[in-house]
Amino acid sequence: MNLAELTAHEASELLARREISALELTNAVLDQIDRRESTIRAYITVLPEQAREQAREIDRRRAAGESLHPLAGIPTALKDNLSTQGICTTCASRMLENYIPQYNATVVERLRAAGTVILGKTNLDEFAMGSSTEFSAFYPTANPWDPSLVPGGSSGGSAAAVAAGEAIVALGSDTGGSIRLPASFCGLVGLKPTYGRVSRYGLVAFGSSLDQIGPLTRDVTDAALVLSAIAGHDLNDSTSLAWPVPDYRRALIPDVKGLRIGVPQEYFVEGMDPDVARAIRQGVDQLAALGAAVEETSLPNTKYALAAYYIVAPAEASANLARYDGVKYGLRVDGHDVMDMMDKTREAGFGPEVKRRIMIGTYTLSAGYYDAYYLRAQKVRTLIKQDFDQAFKNFDVLAVPTAPTVAFPLGSRIEDPVAMYLTDVCTVTVNAAGLPGLVVPCALIRGLPVGLQLLGAPGSEEILLRTGFAFEQSQDWRTRRFGE
Numbered sequence: 001m002n003l004a005e006l007t008a009h010e011a012s013e014l015l016a017r018r019e020i021s022a023l024e025l026t027n028a029v030l031d032q033i034d035r036r037e038s039t040i041r042a043y044i045t046v047l048p049e050q051a052r053e054q055a056r057e058i059d060r061r062r063a064a065g066e067s068l069h070p071l072a073g074i075p076t077a078l079k080d081n082l083s084t085q086g087i088c089t090t091c092a093s094r095m096l097e098n099y100i101p102q103y104n105a106t107v108v109e110r111l112r113a114a115g116t117v118i119l120g121k122t123n124l125d126e127f128a129m130g131s132s133t134e135f136s137a138f139y140p141t142a143n144p145w146d147p148s149l150v151p152g153g154s155s156g157g158s159a160a161a162v163a164a165g166e167a168i169v170a171l172g173s174d175t176g177g178s179i180r181l182p183a184s185f186c187g188l189v190g191l192k193p194t195y196g197r198v199s200r201y202g203l204v205a206f207g208s209s210l211d212q213i214g215p216l217t218r219d220v221t222d223a224a225l226v227l228s229a230i231a232g233h234d235l236n237d238s239t240s241l242a243w244p245v246p247d248y249r250r251a252l253i254p255d256v257k258g259l260r261i262g263v264p265q266e267y268f269v270e271g272m273d274p275d276v277a278r279a280i281r282q283g284v285d286q287l288a289a290l291g292a293a294v295e296e297t298s299l300p301n302t303k304y305a306l307a308a309y310y311i312v313a314p315a316e317a318s319a320n321l322a323r324y325d326g327v328k329y330g331l332r333v334d335g336h337d338v339m340d341m342m343d344k345t346r347e348a349g350f351g352p353e354v355k356r357r358i359m360i361g362t363y364t365l366s367a368g369y370y371d372a373y374y375l376r377a378q379k380v381r382t383l384i385k386q387d388f389d390q391a392f393k394n395f396d397v398l399a400v401p402t403a404p405t406v407a408f409p410l411g412s413r414i415e416d417p418v419a420m421y422l423t424d425v426c427t428v429t430v431n432a433a434g435l436p437g438l439v440v441p442c443a444l445i446r447g448l449p450v451g452l453q454l455l456g457a458p459g460s461e462e463i464l465l466r467t468g469f470a471f472e473q474s475q476d477w478r479t480r481r482f483g484e
């Protein structure tokens with residue numbers, strides 16, 4: 001058995017029974033990184049020595065009879081936009097190439113408190129802006145199912161690491177689909193929690209009214225485990241919710257009888273790969289066969305979501321990225337005066353997609369255009385939220401596609417921003433409305449995975465996880481983990 005193939009909960013049981021040690025598990029995953037990383041390039045930073053030391057510490061504590069968290073000793077990867085004290089946090093940008101944070105993100109503190117082993121920092125689209133991980137300033141990441149394809153983005157490094165056996169679980173961030181899209185493309189479970197469910201303190205900000213951190217895992221149980229560890233109120237993030245944090249594993253009952261599931265037609269967009277649409281419909285039929293009451297429904301404002309997102313997200317990004325001025329931290333390129341220094345720093349520090357976002361965002365926020373673009377987009381957001389509020393009066397869960405296609409070839413969309421943005425048409429809605437979304441592997445199409453996306457009302461993570469769990473248990477295929 002290759003230990004790197006285990007889920008976290010499987011490994012956790014073996015660790016608890018002392019059939020394996022955390023060091024053995026960590027070494028197995030580090031070996032897998034050695035074997036696969038030259039092809040996959042999931043990581044920006046790997047921390048083998050630190051990981052082994054953290055694993056040894058867990059083994060010592062277990063030997064001393066301490067009762068440990070189920071995630072203790074589990075090798076974990078972090079998207080490189082999560083601040084790690086003393087460890088480079090680059091956001092895959094030249095701007096932060098040598099930036100070493102003074103503090104840990106709250107999620108990192110929480111995972112460390114649970115005893116997880118931190119393997120390293122994973123690749124992403126620069127500042128999480130993108131859908132393929134090709135906008136990393138360093139190198140693209142390959143999809144473990146087929147290295148000529150993208151892993152999805154922007155959390156493509158985290159997804160590829162988990163799918164390739166280069167981590168057992170990982171964290172990503174999701175502003176408009178960046179956890180769920182790579183989950184779909186890499187055959188994983190990905191959860192974007194309710195806005196505020198998980199503290200964003202220490203997540204490098206992209207779109208502050210949209211961003212959430214969440215898990216990428218091999219099954220639903222692992223997603224529940226990780227969410228339980230990272231969720232909860234945080235005084236350092238005033239947008240974090242004070243709701244109590246349940247043990248999400250207790251929600252995992254393989255039963256959807258009586259659950260009302262709506263299937264909004266608007267998500268089956270024009271131009272969608274018919275095989276993807278068919279796979280999603282079969283997934284929905286499967287839920288019906290398991291006893292859910294499935295019904296078609298309509299969310300009429302869905303068609304405006306993508307346009308609204310691509311106004312709001314760049315607007316917030318342009319404000320958030322103003323902090324990279326060559327003065328406070330990050331890259332500085334000297335000039336003959338302050339303005340020249342800033343110009344040169346930003347010219348050298350930001351890649352083309354980030355510059356595009358800053359320009360779009362600055363434009364839509366500028367006097368004269370604000371009302372026409374930004375204000376309107378915010379109003380559309382309200383309409384989208386109202387559609388959802390209405391739908392959740394009749395349904396517990398909405399089942400929809402995650403993306404119009406399976407993973408696409410590296411290089412095929414980088415020259416065409418609109419084609420890239422269209423990848424997000426099924427995912428941006430929940431960020432606009434602050435809802436949770438769970439992606440669960442649903443089918444293989446031409447040998448490539450497709451994820452079913454389950455959406456719920458704010459705070460409905462338990463219902464989503466239960467639905468996803470029942471669905472997963474009824475599937476006769478499991479994620480192929482190594483892509484070899």
Ligand code: GLN
Nearest residue numbers: 128129130175176177178
């Ligand atoms: N692909 C979307 C974008 O480029 C979403 C990114 C994200 O969720 N971080 O904005």
